[in-house]
Amino acid sequence: MEGNRSHVVVVGGGIAGLTAAWYLRQGGEHVRVTVLDGAGRIGGKLHASEVAGLPVDTGAEAMLVRRPEGKDLARAIGLGEELRHPGTAQASILTRGALRPMPKGQVMGVPSDLAALASSGVLTPGGLARVPLDQILPATLVTTDVSVAAYIRARMGGEVVDRLIEPILGGVYAGRAEALSLDATMPRIAAVARSERSLLAAARKISEEAPKDAGPVFATLRRGMGSLPEAVAAASGAEIRTGVTVREMHRTERGWRLVAGPVPAPEVIEADAVVVAVPATAAGRLLAGEVPKAAAELSRIEYASMAVVTLAYPRAAFPRLPDGSGYLVPPVEGRPVKAATFSSVKWPHLAEADPDLIVLRCSIGRLGEESLLQRDDAELVALAMAETAEVAGVRGLPRDSRVTRWGGALPQYNVGHLDRVARIRAAIATQPGLAVCGAAYDGVGIPACIATARTAAARILDHLDPARQWQGRTETLSRGEDDGREPAAQGA
Template identity: 75%
Template sequence: MVVGGGIAGLAAAWFLRQGGDRVRVTVLEGSDRVGGKLRASEIAGVTVDEGAEAMIARRPEGKDLAAQVGLGDDLVLPGTTSASVLSRGALRPMPQGQVMGVPSDLMALVKSGILSPAGLARVPLDRILPATLVNTDVSVAAYIRARLGGEVLDRLIEPLLGGVYAGRADRLSLDATMPRVAAAARSERSLLAIAGEIAAEAPADAGPVFTSLRRGMGSLPDAVAAASGAEIRTGTMVRELRRTQEGWRLVVGPAREPEVIEADAVIVAVPATPARRLLAPDVPKAAAELGRFDYASMAVVTLAYPRSAFSEAPQASGYLVPPVEGRPVKGATFSSIKWPHITADHPDLVVLRCSIGRLGEEGLLQRDDSELINLAMDEMGEIMGVRGLPRDRRVTRWGGGLPQYDVGHLDRVARIRAAVAQEPGLAVCGAAYDGVGVPACISTGRTAATRILDHVLRGREWRGNNVSNVHSVGGVGL
């Protein structure tokens, strides 16, 4: 059973096709649509993503799955990958060669103007300071501050991590969020040297970091669902999951009209909180660990302006805002600049997205849509000099949308998987475990499907030729 109708659960359903006709897969989704946080819709007559707008191009899982479900020709590359940081009152270019914000080229860092003279003077001390012991997992903030000082942490690391996790560096795990840096830090004294080695490993012809789909990343879930051959049931809330002598029993639907579904195997692909509730009766150790997860909420305000509203059209793909700047908008993406195909038929339009909300900023997100739109418009007016009103606007809220990979995350995930491994016919997948990006979620779906197929196909050896039922359950409630 893959618990979830998001991209991880749908990917798991697709990979279960390897079991052939002997495996029957059902996806149960509590909401009225599949796809989770991948969704695209029209604004000002053009299709723009409401959630994730891209996936890592240098990981194969996302591109491969898109090709396998018939979207290979829809893969597109960004028009520009240049980005800026709003630091000390001005937009400044992201330094070349940085590794998740860690500078590898001091001259590029100087030229960017992101740090103050005092902040710049602190950075090269990394080369002579005693080693910072990281034999166990530590927070990103603890390690970065010890090696490079507070300004690199505040003005480079924090905005980049905020863009990915909507989290805070004093809580996020170094091992989970910056694994290559963490691994090297076990033996290498200088963080600058580590970043230089990592940057030097990138092939000169590696190409852009990101890719997307012509009709938006929101087009991927429906394509995967259709290609999976699974039965897709939306609007079907799962209230209970229990082990039986033969497999698993699911109780779905309203309490007044419960429906019981029997399954040979289950993949749980919902966020940590509903997963904890479902697993608590039979896998309490996994449920206890899932209960320790925290999630950040955020909102995406999409604005479509006439090009004439800009005195000068944006050239970069967008910019990030460090928390120390004290602004409600944590970043802006100029979608029609980054992805020119979006407005190919509307050349007089500039479409952009503003991200609002980090962990701990729930009060900010309690404002109504009109207030969030005004915050985004004020940001564009102050930082980009935009004048006039947008032609269209949209607010998308992702409550509890981003799992926080706090210190100890990898050990926590290992304990969850160890507990689940004790239960035949059960697996977990999703953004809570090995990465929040689309390729990482797809990878967890494939791993879960492999485990379930192994169980189902081995079980068939003694059950005969009966068809096995595998259910994917989603939308259990955030």
């Protein structure tokens, strides 16, 4: 502590760490915040760079609006006028040889309307005939967490899993329904699974209760979601240091001692409190010495890798403009591209910036497809070009292209994830002046990461000055009803 000022170190300069720093600084001038990140820039997976002269996101391109944390933070730091909404949210599924519309009324892929499911053509006649058996089958008892595939297959059959659930979960987590937790990835479905016999009826109830005029589902920023981290950092007033890797953390009588930098020339940093905002694997290494129970649980969270190939074509290359925002691809199709977004169609501000340009983003890679990602950039671009030529009829070469690789980017919320997170937090709670936040815990979407940052900041502020009610002050950005475990797909 310097005079009357407490020093808080945030390890990790992604959106969670930067937002934690911003919330900490809302606690007043008595808090000094330093953000340390081992990379050469802040922002983590939120980053934008130019493609054919337009700023296009390299990672997540949107945030859910039904959770207010993201848009409210943007407004609080002066980016309210930068918010943009999609021109269309109509997504398709590339299945059975054609682009087919996402069935109306689906809930994270779970159908609620048999007529809409039939008219979409997503399932084969046999697969379609299996779905209504859900209404007469005995109840499927769900007393503990199970995989998404196990429960939905038991109720509606394998085709719903293969051709509806898998592409959506692949877009969100780059994961597999056989391993992903029903409780963690589909909390609304999990809740009704414990009380309703029919999944179809439960999905219909969820769909009917959804607000009919809730406005746009997604939002982005005019210069891309990649512009958010820099704005948060500037608004926080924190000291931001990049290229500084924290290697060790040790508890002291007054707080924490961090060891950063290269082994031959270590830098020791003293802190009254620490927020660990790095991915689970790195967090586990940092906490192994002082909080071994949390570290052991963190080390068990698996991560998937992926790549985003961005292509910019002249408008004339398209025989006709795509109708929707993009499409998702089921793994059973055996295609390398798992999702594609027609960015210039989805986001009108991109089309307005250059009406003669069509920008597409193709997502490549799911869990277990690491060999696909070992191909060089030129090969990945060629795969994406072949995909757009086949599906959208694109002719000729793109004006520009970009390949962004995200190694170990997406945490897998496998069966038992919620219990694992509870054990991590219970272990962290034994350590005063320590908090964690980020995508590994309560949701991989931007609003969910912001919510974990708010919780972490409140814990630290309560520790530094328990006489003040910081918990209330750090909740000035309203909570949403949705818990953020159903973020926007990376593709469509």
